Amino acid sequence: MPVAGRRPQIKINNTASLRDAFANELVKLSPPELTLIDLRGSSNLHNFNLSPMTTCPKLTDLDLSECAGLDYVLLQSQTVRSVNLRKNPAITKVSP
Numbered sequence: 001m002p003v004a005g006r007r008p009q010i011k012i013n014n015t016a017s018l019r020d021a022f023a024n025e026l027v028k029l030s031p032p033e034l035t036l037i038d039l040r041g042s043s044n045l046h047n048f049n050l051s052p053m054t055t056c057p058k059l060t061d062l063d064l065s066e067c068a069g070l071d072y073v074l075l076q077s078q079t080v081r082s083v084n085l086r087k088n089p090a091i092t093k094v095s096p
Contacts, residue, residue: 007035014041023048030056038063040084045069051076064088 008031012018023045026037034056039045045067050056053076063084064070071090075083085091 008033009036009038010034011036011038012042013038015039016043018042019044020047027055032057034059036061036063039067040064041066042070043068046090047072047074049074050080053077 010026010030018039023039023042027050030037035058037056037059038061039048040063042064045064046069048064048070050059050062051074056077057079059077059080061082062075062080064073065084066087068088069090070085070088071092073085073091073094075094075096085094
């Protein structure tokens, strides 16, 4: 049962075992109240997809910083206000 005033968040940091398939399932199965996804330092994450537009309807913050292997990000959201992609040398494409 959610605690009053607490915003649902997912934080998985500095985890080399986090891969694309897990991140995709995480997005698909997240509760609609989710406000933050923080996968900072996931060195084996290569693609991140926040799609379709109805996925994570209350998400406001996304942290994919320091994901050394991340090269593609697809964001389809009208609610995301903050995206952290710093220190991602492999990124070749970010699509809104």
